[in-house]
Amino acid sequence: MARExxxxxxxxxxxxxxxxxxxxxxxxxxxxxxxxxxxDFKRRKAEVDPIAILLASDAGRLEHLVPIRYGRMLQSPFTxxxxxxxxxxxxxxxxxxxxxxxxxxxxxxxxxxxxxATPERNILFDINDFDETLPAPWEWDVKRLVASxxxxxxxxxxxDSDGRAAAVTCARSYREHMRAYAEMSxxxxxxxxxxxxxxxxxxxxxxxxxxxxxxxKASAGSSSEAVYPELAGLVGGKIRIHDAPPLIYHPxxxxxxxxxxxxxxxxxxxxxxxxxxxxxxxxxxxLVDGAMKVVGIGSVGTFCYITLMMSANNDPLFLQxxxxxxxxxxxxxxxxxxxxxGQRVVTxxxxxxxxxxxxxxxxxxxxxxxxxxxxxxxxxxxxxxxxLDAGLLTLYGQLCxxxxxxxxxxxxxxxxxxxxxxxxxxxxxxxxxxxxxxYADQTERDHAMLKAAVRAGTIAVELDY
Numbered sequence: 001m002a003r004e005x006x007x008x009x010x011x012x013x014x015x016x017x018x019x020x021x022x023x024x025x026x027x028x029x030x031x032x033x034x035x036x037x038x039x040d041f042k043r044r045k046a047e048v049d050p051i052a053i054l055l056a057s058d059a060g061r062l063e064h065l066v067p068i069r070y071g072r073m074l075q076s077p078f079t080x081x082x083x084x085x086x087x088x089x090x091x092x093x094x095x096x097x098x099x100x101x102x103x104x105x106x107x108x109x110x111x112x113x114x115x116x117a118t119p120e121r122n123i124l125f126d127i128n129d130f131d132e133t134l135p136a137p138w139e140w141d142v143k144r145l146v147a148s149x150x151x152x153x154x155x156x157x158x159x160d161s162d163g164r165a166a167a168v169t170c171a172r173s174y175r176e177h178m179r180a181y182a183e184m185s186x187x188x189x190x191x192x193x194x195x196x197x198x199x200x201x202x203x204x205x206x207x208x209x210x211x212x213x214x215x216x217k218a219s220a221g222s223s224s225e226a227v228y229p230e231l232a233g234l235v236g237g238k239i240r241i242h243d244a245p246p247l248i249y250h251p252x253x254x255x256x257x258x259x260x261x262x263x264x265x266x267x268x269x270x271x272x273x274x275x276x277x278x279x280x281x282x283x284x285x286x287l288v289d290g291a292m293k294v295v296g297i298g299s300v301g302t303f304c305y306i307t308l309m310m311s312a313n314n315d316p317l318f319l320q321x322x323x324x325x326x327x328x329x330x331x332x333x334x335x336x337x338x339x340x341x342g343q344r345v346v347t348x349x350x351x352x353x354x355x356x357x358x359x360x361x362x363x364x365x366x367x368x369x370x371x372x373x374x375x376x377x378x379x380x381x382x383x384x385x386x387x388l389d390a391g392l393l394t395l396y397g398q399l400c401x402x403x404x405x406x407x408x409x410x411x412x413x414x415x416x417x418x419x420x421x422x423x424x425x426x427x428x429x430x431x432x433x434x435x436x437x438x439y440a441d442q443t444e445r446d447h448a449m450l451k452a453a454v455r456a457g458t459i460a461v462e463l464d465y
Contacts, residue, residue: 019182019416026420029098035427037096038139039434043442044094050087050446051453057086060325061301067462068246069300073450074461077440078155080447081148082109083297085132086328087446088144091439093332097137098421102412103351105404106132106329107298108141109148113400115215115381118355123215123381125194126353126403131299131324133348136333138408138418143439145404146170146432149397150440152385162390163440164433166397171432173401175422181409182419189409193354194402202399207392215381224376228316232289232308241291241308246464248306250291262365263290263307266321270363270373273343278358285309285317293320294464303369306376318376319359323369340364342372351411 058066073083081088085107105112105127112129146167153163181189196215200208231248232241243249251259267287271279290307294300303323310316324341338344342362350356357374364370388396409415422428453459 022414022416023182023420026098026100026414026417027423029100029417029421030423033096033098035422036431038143038428039431039438041091041095041435041438041442043091047094048087048090050084051449051458053087053090054084054450055459057328058301062303063301065246065294065301067460068294068464069297070450070454070459071461071463072297072300073447074454074463076155077444077447078148078151079297080450081151081443082111083300084443084446085144085298088147088439089132089140089328089332091442092137092140092143095139095143095435097139098418100138100414100417100421101135101333102138102141102408102414103348104134104136104138104141104329105130105352105407106134106136106141106327106348108144108404110145110152110396110400111148111383111385113403114383119358120355122193123196124354125199125399127407130345130349130352131322132327132329133345133352134327134329134333134336136329138412140329141404141408142171142174142432143435145400146397146436147439147443149393150436151443152388153390153393154440154444156386156388156393158390158393160437162393164437165390166394167436168426168429168433169394170397170401172426172429173398174405175401175419175428177402177405178409178415178422179419179424181405182416184409189406189415191354192406192410194399194406199399202395204391204395224316224318227318227376231306231318232316239288239308239310241289241306243291246462247294248291259290260287262367263287266363266365267307269365270321270361273346273361273363274359278361282359285311290321295320295322299323303365303371319373320376321363321371321373323371324362340370342370345372348411352407354406354410 069083073080107129108127112127113125114128115123115125116128118124149166149170150160150163153160153166181192184192196212200212203211232239241248254262264287271282274282286309288308288310290305292305295304299322302325305321307319307321308316309319324345326341327336327344330336336344338347340362346360346362349360360372360374362370362372383396385396450459454461
């Protein structure tokens with residue numbers, strides 16, 4: 001679908017239009033794309049073949065891990081959805097859009113939100129996965145997020161009305177908070193945070209103590225020091241990462257000395273992307289060991305490994321090295337401005353998150369693979385979505401909508417126009433509820449197609465649960 005692009009970044013020399021003009025310009029976009037039009041979804045079957053898209057995305061992955069990816073996607077329509085961002089990107093390209101573009105997450109489902117520790121050791125709630133980040137229509141993030149709530153509700157045995165209510169609440173929260181951010185100064189938006197206090201304020205009183213206890217436990221138990229006994233120890237007099245195949249393992253086709261040389265080369269390339277103060281901090285650790293690690297669903301089969309580094313006092317530091325590929329949005333939203341996909345991920349994360357890991361950087365491997373680096377499990381708090389009832393799922397939708405509005409407002413330059421477009425009525429919110437149910441139905445059909453492909457032998461699976 002051809003559409004106008006309104007995404008030119010402003011420069012300091014450009015005139016700053018009054019807020020009233022920007023709000024009016026956004027409101028005028030309703031004539032081109034009525035808000036109710038977003039409720040509709042119908043796949044362009046001639047252009048979108050989900051199985052073909054998934055198989056094409058296997059190119060370059062580690063072949064022995066690909067069946068694990070499909071085994072995880074096979075579990076349910078919800079897990080299929082988590083691993084099929086490329087399929088939805090193709091579908092979203094055919095949906096209505098205003099032409100306003102922001103730095104987007106690109107894979108904005110509800111399990112890619114959670115808590116993490118800032119460099120100041122505060123716990124924030126935000127988006128925590130940016131593998132697919134790219135400037136794109138802002139609607140794409142909202143649509144992927146709301147649809148995930150209907151699929152999560154179905155996975156939890158809840159009614160569709162419950163999932164739709166959570167999706168509508170999520171969209172409403174996005175709209176209302178985008179309006180609030182549109183009234184702030186750029187610096188106020190930049191420094192805005194959603195921390196423990198804000199999360200607890202949203203939660204019902206009966207849940208606050210449990211949530212606070214979980215946050216405290218995660219804060220204390222997810223540092224490198226805390227996970228060291230689980231992941232590593234002395235083996236033959238040397239500190240080594242424990243093998244736990246098929247999910248954590250040392251490559252058998254590479255000699256340990258060669259592997260160490262490869263990791264050292266990658267470490268040097270990564271170090272060059274850090275600011276001077278971060279380099280000085282990194283240099284206080286020495287490389288000890290590294291191992292492959294299988295993570296997520298959509299990322300399974302890409303090159304991901306963890307390295308263990310130790311200080312002079314044998315204080316551990318675990319870093320996660322994750323391969324970065326072309327964003328699934330690029331065929332539909334345009335090529336990234338960054339030739340290095342790891343730099344694309346790091347830059348997008350820095351733009352959208354309120355704070356990023358002190359060790360965040362990108363790297364190139366000796367075999368041509370490119371990726372990014374961050375700390376492993378630095379006080380990360382994953383939402384226990386499978387335990388949420390209808391009421392808590394709706395509250396979680398409210399929180400995620402708020403987070404997404406903050407991320408778009410921080411990274412973009414058109415929140416006033418988006419706010420003008422969304423307005424103060426619930427038309428967009430209700431449209432998102434309709435889209436969420438329609439796309440959840442489509443995902444269930446796609447999941448059935450995957451099951452059929454597995455039965456036909458077209459796709460091999462390995463179950464690791």
